Amino acid sequence: MDLGKNAFKAAIGARRLQIGLWCSLCSSVATEVVSDCGYDWMLLDTEHAPNEVPGILDQLRSMSPGTATPIVRPAWNDAVLIKRLLDIGAQTLLIPFVQNAAEAERAVASCRYPPSGIRGITGSARASRYGRVTNYLQEANEQICVLVQVETLVALSEIDEIAAVDGVDGVFIGPSDLSASVGHIGNPQHPDVQHLIKTAVERIASAGKAAGILASVDADARRYIDWGYNFVAVGSDLHLLSKGADNLARSFK
Numbered sequence: 001m002d003l004g005k006n007a008f009k010a011a012i013g014a015r016r017l018q019i020g021l022w023c024s025l026c027s028s029v030a031t032e033v034v035s036d037c038g039y040d041w042m043l044l045d046t047e048h049a050p051n052e053v054p055g056i057l058d059q060l061r062s063m064s065p066g067t068a069t070p071i072v073r074p075a076w077n078d079a080v081l082i083k084r085l086l087d088i089g090a091q092t093l094l095i096p097f098v099q100n101a102a103e104a105e106r107a108v109a110s111c112r113y114p115p116s117g118i119r120g121i122t123g124s125a126r127a128s129r130y131g132r133v134t135n136y137l138q139e140a141n142e143q144i145c146v147l148v149q150v151e152t153l154v155a156l157s158e159i160d161e162i163a164a165v166d167g168v169d170g171v172f173i174g175p176s177d178l179s180a181s182v183g184h185i186g187n188p189q190h191p192d193v194q195h196l197i198k199t200a201v202e203r204i205a206s207a208g209k210a211a212g213i214l215a216s217v218d219a220d221a222r223r224y225i226d227w228g229y230n231f232v233a234v235g236s237d238l239h240l241l242s243k244g245a246d247n248l249a250r251s252f253k
Ligand SMILES: O=C(O)C(=O)C[C@H](O)[C@@H](O)CO
Pocket: 022, 024, 048, 151, 173, 174, 175, 176, 177, 178, 214, 236
């Protein structure tokens, strides 16, 4: 058995727009339900959702027949957290809070086997179908997709260097943290924040990398796509549930 191609990595490499859904419900049933909707990617979050490795494993299994490539966000740019997610079969990671090129290099190194990186070796994890993917150790470095998250003003001032790091496939802008960092907490729509988001995509594109972002409302998502963002989360499972449940309750009470 051979390691297949990472469809998401190929798509963003070719700058084909990838529409995603942010998943914070920590439920393999919820993940399975949305995995057949037609999204290109789904983000399983361990930074701001109470997900642990066994739960992510269940969600990876539940979404595997669906349309979406899983992207997993470790809680931190940490080689041990990253290694555990890669071993259970995550092939695309979104590494949060990358502030400069050195931190981006560390994120890439954590995703690469030696000698190019520092990922520990096992030949028998789910990532290699328990050893049956016989070329896993040789091919994994090529197929793993590394996305780094830029979410502060400091990181934005370093974005050209971050995006230029070899092995970084995409740079993701975090609108919530970025707005907090510039003094507009809770208001990513503020014109100052929107200006930063618009200039960020231009700089990421100039570095030859794909740009990603998360939008909580439809109009924002469409504007980000118009501005040139390549992978855009257009909503979240949690908000779909809470808004749908709120609206239903309101219509009867
Ligand atoms: O800064 C951001 O925006 C993010 O990092 C996304 C957040 O974690 C959050 O909106 C996810 O629910």
